[in-house]
Amino acid sequence: MEPRYVDQDEFAVAGVVARAAPGRHDYQALWARFDAGGQAVRAAATRPVYYGVHLPCEDPERVDYLAGMAVPAGTAIAGMETRTVRAGRYAVFTGTIATIGQIYAHVYGGWTAPAGWAIDPTRPDLEVYGGAGPEGAVEIYIPLKAVSH
Numbered sequence: 001m002e003p004r005y006v007d008q009d010e011f012a013v014a015g016v017v018a019r020a021a022p023g024r025h026d027y028q029a030l031w032a033r034f035d036a037g038g039q040a041v042r043a044a045a046t047r048p049v050y051y052g053v054h055l056p057c058e059d060p061e062r063v064d065y066l067a068g069m070a071v072p073a074g075t076a077i078a079g080m081e082t083r084t085v086r087a088g089r090y091a092v093f094t095g096t097i098a099t100i101g102q103i104y105a106h107v108y109g110g111w112t113a114p115a116g117w118a119i120d121p122t123r124p125d126l127e128v129y130g131g132a133g134p135e136g137a138v139e140i141y142i143p144l145k146a147v148s149h
Helices: 027-037 039-044 097-108
Strands: 004-008 011-020 050-056 063-071 081-085 088-096 117-119 125-129 137-146
Touching: 004 137, 011 027, 011 039, 011 050, 027 039, 027 063, 039 063, 050 081, 063 081, 088 097, 097 137
Parallel strands: none
Antiparallel strands: 004 088, 011 063, 011 081, 050 063, 050 125, 088 137, 117 137, 125 137
16 A cells, blocks of 8 residues: 655645544544535535545644535634645545545554655644545545654
C-alpha cells in the first residue's frame, strides 16, 4: 500500500464537529447531523466531495472530527463550524470506506514516511469521500513535515 504525495494549499471546511479519542467518534451520527443541516454547506461547497477532518486539539488523547465540505475561506454558516486546514505536504492513501480502518492501521502501525519526512502531528489527517456505501472511494491524507537527519 504505497501512497502518492501531494502539496495541498490551505482551505476551509464547514460542517459539524465532535471531540473524542481517535477512532472513537460516532461517525454515523456525525454524518447524519451534517446531512440534516448541511444544505447551506453543500450550496457553498467548492468541491463536490465530503471531508472527514481529524483536527488536533489541546487534549493529546482526543481529536476534533469535522464532518463537512470545503468552502471558501471566511464562510460562516449558521449551526455549522468552519475550520482552516493549513497548507502542506501529504501522503495520500487510496481505498474504500470499508478499508479506512485497514489504511490507518497500516499508516500508524508500521508505514515509514520517505527519507527527510515524518508524520506531522500538528496538522489534521483528512478523509476525502468520493462516494457512499462501503465500496465508496476514499482518500486518506496523512500530513507530513520535513525533518533533518
